[in-house]
Amino acid sequence: MRKALTRTTLIANVIEHHKQSLENPLIDDTTLETQNFLSKKRVCTIVNENYFSHCVNIFLQVYRSCREIQDNTPGAVSDVYQIHPLPNAEPIEVYCEMAIDGGGFTFLPRSLTRRTDAQQIVNALFKDKKNVLLKLQKKVDRSESYTLIQPHSSFANTDFGILINNYTGYTKPQNQFMKEYIFFGIIPASAARNNNSQGFKSNGHTIQFKNSDKNPNNLFVFLPNHNLQTPSNYHPNLVYETRGVAVDWRSKAIPITNPDRMMPNKFFFLTELHFGGDGCYTSSDRWNEYGYHATAIGIR
Secondary structure, eight states, X not given: OEESSOHHHHHHHHHHHHOOOOSSOEEOSSOOEEETTEEEEEEEEEEETTEXXXXXXXXXXXXXXXXXXXXXXXXXXXXXEEEOXXXXXXXXXXXXEOSGGGSOEEEOOGXXXXXXTHHHHHHHHOOOTTOEEEEEEEXXXXXXXXXXXXEOGGGTTOOOEEEESXXXXXXXXXXXXXXXXXXXXXXXXXXXXXXXXXEEEETTEEEEEXXXXXXXXXXXXXXXXXXXXXXXXXXXXXXXXXXXXXXXXXXXOEEOOSOSSOOOXXXXXXXXXXXXXXXXXXXXXXXXXXXXXXXXXXXX
16 A cells, blocks of 8 residues: 555655654554644654664644645555545545546545445545546456546536435435445436436446436446345346446446556445436446446546
8 A cells, every 4th residue: 555655755754854864764553643634653763672762753744635645746656545535534545546537536445335434535535526437347357447427418517426325316226225335426316307318428428318207317326235235136127238328338448558556356346327217227246248347436
């Protein structure tokens, strides 16, 4: 895991500010204190394994998001980082995508859904509400592709919504019985109850359907499935596994070649899509086309 300030940088700061030579420097793994996005750590010189001859407490800036790391750390690469989205709260380990579409995307881990402050974390991170980056993982070799999700041209002024373990303003996921999930709302139910063309863009390509029955489903759901439950058998007719929204958005995914680091599995989710009544219903355990079986979600 990368941190926004590395071990080398910590030691360099001590030398810079305290003008002393540290032999065999050691950084305490335990952060002594974090307040107002400053992290208090300790650096010591080692005489032997039981005695430290000199210790210095230093305060260092910690970063709130992948975008902030990118803006303040030239050359930062895509990798796992620890960030502090909220003051005076526990940090979170995320994957930062620093290259695709300008970078700065924070990919959320499955463990987020178990934090009591999860929605506050998302609210702090989710500022670009017209761009959400999804990564698709192939089951056979864990190779990844990506697609940037943007609003349909008919809903260009409608913000996306990211909710944790709830779907307020949207429709209920079929896999809501799993209780823990990240909800990605495309069009709110109040705006989706219309007989018109709806959908979204996937890597710039319009993915749409005619909502002839005015069914307001417009959602992705990312399920950690901590208890390994069987996904919903809603709409057992698998017609949507070969055509329509369920397949079209994946067909526009672009393979990621030579990544800085492959994203760890803890960032990939069982995924549900439900659009209208005529758009699609699918979950990633049903996917046959293109070899993908899970999705990760990145926000900025």
